[in-house]
Amino acid sequence: MKPLTALCLTALVAATLTACNQPSGNHDADVKALHDTETQWNQDYASRDVDKIMSHYADDAVLMVPGTPVSVGKAVIREGVKSMAADPRMALKFTASKVEVAKSGDVAWTQGSYTLTVTDPETKQVINDHGSYVTTYSKQPDGSWKAVADIVASEVPRPMPSASTTLPEK
Numbered sequence: 001m002k003p004l005t006a007l008c009l010t011a012l013v014a015a016t017l018t019a020c021n022q023p024s025g026n027h028d029a030d031v032k033a034l035h036d037t038e039t040q041w042n043q044d045y046a047s048r049d050v051d052k053i054m055s056h057y058a059d060d061a062v063l064m065v066p067g068t069p070v071s072v073g074k075a076v077i078r079e080g081v082k083s084m085a086a087d088p089r090m091a092l093k094f095t096a097s098k099v100e101v102a103k104s105g106d107v108a109w110t111q112g113s114y115t116l117t118v119t120d121p122e123t124k125q126v127i128n129d130h131g132s133y134v135t136t137y138s139k140q141p142d143g144s145w146k147a148v149a150d151i152v153a154s155e156v157p158r159p160m161p162s163a164s165t166t167l168p169e170k
Helices: 002-020 027-047 050-054 074-086
Strands: 057-064 091-101 107-119 126-139 145-154
Touching: 027 050, 027 091, 027 107, 027 126, 027 145, 050 074, 057 074
Parallel strands: 057 145
Antiparallel strands: 091 107, 107 126, 126 145
16 A cells, blocks of 8 residues: 555655646736736826726835836825826826746736826926836736836936036036
């Protein structure tokens, strides 16, 4: 009886290890869900609905945007989103060119490009920005995907200081 028990136990361990190294059975469905999530997120930005926009972030999410300090947590991110959504010229569109889902099926990331139009709060001039982004998602217990890290990289060069800007003396 001992050889049969050892054989069964060995088979169980091998099956468990093999299952851990295989992609989740929902890979294609997860990729589609992430595309759908980002499509809805774009629509939520277009409607300027702060609550809907924020529903895409996990409570402990991190947002990194050029020229601003890192925003950690939904409450801090909400403040930035609120001011953006209040700008009548604000228009944000982003499209993933790559979607990857971890073999475990509980973590994923998207990579793509974005365009953004906003009004500079100081100069009141329209800013047209574009660049790339990477968003890391975590699958929630209800099966939805929430952004845990959202990182933006602008391709627009920063403006040069004006001639009236005084430089420090050497």
